[in-house]
Amino acid sequence: MNLTNKFIIAILFITSIVVSTFIYFQISEQKEILNNELNQRIALLRSHLESNAKNDILSLKYEVENDIAAFNFSHIDASFKNLVAKDEIDAVILFNRDKSKELFVGENSFKNQFPKQEINTLTLKEINNRNNFVISLPIIINDKWGEIHIVYSLKILHEEVRRAEENKKLKIQSNVKKAILTSLLLALILLIFSYFFARKLLSPILLLTETAKDIANGNLEISDKLSSITSNDEIGLLSASFIDMTKKLDTSYNTLNIVNQSLELKTKELQDLNLSLEEKVAQKVKKITEQERMMISQSRLAAMGEMMSMIAHQWRQPLATITLMIADEKIKSMVTSKESVESDKILDKISDIIIYLSNLINDFQTYFKPDKSAEKISTTLLIERMEQIIQTRLKYENVQMHVEKRNEVFIETYANEVVQVLINIVNNAIDIMVERNQTDRHIWINIESDTSDVTINIEDNGGGIANEIIEHVFDPYFSTKSKNGTGIGLYMAKMIIEKHICGRLSVTNTKEGARFTLSLPKRQKKQRVEFNDANTSLL
Ligand SMILES: Nc1ncnc2c1ncn2[C@@H]1O[C@H](COP(=O)(O)OP(=O)(O)OP(=O)(O)O)[C@@H](O)[C@H]1O
Ligand SMILES: [Mg+2]
Structure with a gap:
């Protein structure tokens, strides 16, 4: 109505x-x-x-x-x-x-x-x-x-x-x-009168309503009729404020439109930027992956070289023995000019030595292969495996290694990876002591443990790491060794311990040298990064 x-x-x-x-x-x-x-x-x-x-x-x-x-x-x-x-x-x-x-x-x-x-x-x-x-x-x-x-x-x-x-x-x-008739007549007159009166009185309000509807539909143009309401009463006032409000609305609408347009433009720019950013990130990731792959292959080559040198060290002594035995046998056969039972024994010995040498290569291969799954192993055995590989070099370079075996703890971990890291750290210590012509050469290893972790400290008396470079030793390609260093050893060691084993690897200087601290969880947690053979095998 x-x-x-x-x-x-x-x-x-x-x-x-x-x-x-x-x-x-x-x-x-x-x-x-x-x-x-x-x-x-x-x-x-x-x-x-x-x-x-x-x-x-x-x-x-x-x-x-x-x-x-x-x-x-x-x-x-x-x-x-x-x-x-x-x-x-x-x-x-x-x-x-x-x-x-x-x-x-x-x-x-x-x-x-x-x-x-x-x-x-x-x-x-x-x-x-x-x-x-x-x-x-x-x-x-x-x-x-x-x-x-x-x-x-x-x-x-x-x-x-x-x-x-x-x-x-x-x-x-x-x-x-008579009264009813008079009332009816009066009502009729009133009806006609009120109809015209209502039209006259309400027409500005109806006009305002129509305009409001138009505004709601987005048409902000004010009709001329609305401007013609000039009465000094409340309706005139309402109409004036209505016109004023519509004008302001129109201005705000226009401003909003401009803001919207610039916003759309900005969004588009942002989208483009995002796209190019995504592209850049993808390119960067690709580059890093490429670099990582290169680093791994370099580190593999370096480890192989290291292994070759260790094998060479360990082979030198038995090969010299074999050479001596053969020479000795040759002289004997030249003097006696007949084959003796002795020569059979010597040949047996030579054969034993060759088997030993072959086992040695097997040992090296085993330790440089990554584990498929975590195994339960004592800390003593872990250190013994490392010693077995490194012992010839220690002896050759005249380095004393002191292992405190009292705190034997059993842990569940990727043993071969831990052994690789230990070898890396000990090799670095030997390198530095040789490089600095240290006369009295020592490496100390001790074990600490709490409810959740085991800590292996490897300390040397090689003079430590200069304060300016200590925070960079775990960076890839960082090396102070002019010829032989690739600078990947500690980087790989940190990756293995922190990303694969979920432990911690850090370094501090002591009075006499450097101390590397390996913190390993007693129970192997879920790996943070899955390594495949190609990535972590140093051989
Ligand atoms: N025990 C240590 N005492 C002093 N400096 C050390 C010690 N261990 C490592 N460093 C320093 O850290 C650097 C980085 O070692 P890292 O094992 O990553 O590389 P590298 O030994 O130089 O080369 P490689 O890749 O052949 O191992 C070394 O060049 C050396 O300067
Ligand atoms: Mg090294």
């Missing part, structure tokens, strides 16, 4: 309430006036009737007194009949004091309705359910002789009252009709 209809309905509702209240009060007042009029009329009629009755009974009394004195009772009877012939008189009775003589004319039903007490003055009394009244008077002839009573009918009065009431009803009905 629109605003105009609501307005009209409200006006009609208020009007109908006002008019019906007005009609109600008007009719009530009219009723009261008519009732008063009626009561006055009844009182007048009654007093008229009563005064007639008084006149009648007084003149009858004198007549009757004269007739009784003259004993002319037939005249009394004739007078009575004359009276009863009147419409308003129903009966007349005369009786003497002791009621021995009686004269009655009229309807028999009234015979017993006369007052029973003796009367001495004029009395009036209503009887027969107020349909009649009796007027009574004593008859005096010298003294009281008897009483005379006349019964008057009130029917005429009642008839008059009924007619007056009917008239009153008719008057009220016609008044109600």
